[in-house]
């Protein structure tokens with residue numbers, strides 16, 4: 001596509017994964033605390049068009065196999081540009097970065113993870129300026145209202161903290177703006193099909209009270225994107241009639257889902273993780289996972305490195321959740337959706353949450369009803385389902401009211417013999433058939449765990 005870029009650039013490379021053994025260097029990722037990508041609209045006089053700067057070691061200065069911090073600051077200017085567009089352009093970084101052969105970009109905002117393959121490096125991809133040049137050309141081509149653009153890459157750990165703080169402040173300001181609106185206040189919702197290259201049946205429905213799964217696009221961002229780029233992947237959705245105010249079902253959303261998923265998804269509940277939950281692509285910031293033994297939900301975020309209370313890590317549950325499917329009880333969510341009063345409201349909202357990592361609980365403290373804070377367990381309180389049952393019972397968690405007598409018996413049994421595996425949906429293959437166990441609880445006399453070398457680095461691995 002571009003003669004002056006040493007690797008191929010095109011949609012064909014979207015979805016390419018770079019395994020640890022094939023990578024030349026990694027930037028950002030789970031082991032780097034401060035990393036970000038940020039787009040800011042500035043005035044025309046402060047943006048030097050086409051300028052690309054690398055502050056810190058460039059790729060050619062990096063040691064092969066090592067991990068480096070990364071900050072990407074894109075500053076744009078144009079008479080018609082508004083701040084509302086910042087979040088939308090920021091999300092395009094993920095899409096366009098993945099057009100590069102031998103270049104992998106995962107996640108968004110403060111969670112980015114980039115890998116460059118050895119093959120791409122050997123082809124001459126020795127500077128981040130190539131990445132910058134591709135971003136500039138594709139973004140300007142898509143949005144001609146961008147008159148000037150400059151990009152700064154930060155790889156110097158000493159220089160990142162100040163810009164990282166600016167980025168966190170900008171994300172919070174964007175998110176807070178949308179918090180004043182309710183879904184009933186607006187006539188239009190917005191849909192985003194940007195992730196269909198990874199998950200063909202997935203469309204995010206973005207409403208004031210249900211933020212996009214990736215946590216990067218608010219209702220305001222959706223409105224700005226649909227206005228500026230009417231043929232782009234973000235589009236308006238007429239609400240139509242409200243069929244169910246509690247679950248959040250609208251005729252307009254159902255029609256749009258059916259059309260955009262080519263018939264694979266025909267009904268969507270905005271505020272429930274059951275029956276017709278919102279689909280999950282693979283970019284979700286976290287997962288609300290059903291724990292059948294206690295009739296409640298645990299929550300795990302992408303960066304959480306340990307196993308959760310059900311014995312599974314984020315990466316395993318992400319595989320069960322992603323792909324644009326509607327999976328009962330495995331629900332991809334954003335951090336901002338957890339701040340919404342509509343957060344799985346039809347399933348009980350926070351009265352249904354029984355476990356989450358301690359640092360997430362701190363982050364959400366002001367959004368969790370005060371009487372529930374101490375009733376939600378963290379990894380510091382419990383590490384197994386049987387401990388969780390004891391914790392919830394002692395804390396008089398409201399979820400206990402859902403334990404019917406016959407289920408209470410099951411829970412009691414679980415205290416003596418905890419399931420070694422439980423899941424909302426557990427698929428496996430045997431004898432040429434794919435078998436799916438719903439709400440599975442598996443007990444065993446002995447468990448043998450044999451590490452399997454992953455074929456590719458999945459999201460969050």
Ligand code: SF4
Pocket residue numbers: 091192193194195196202203204212213214215216217281283284
């Ligand atoms: S997660 Fe949803 S909103 Fe975010 S880029 Fe993908 S489809 Fe769009």
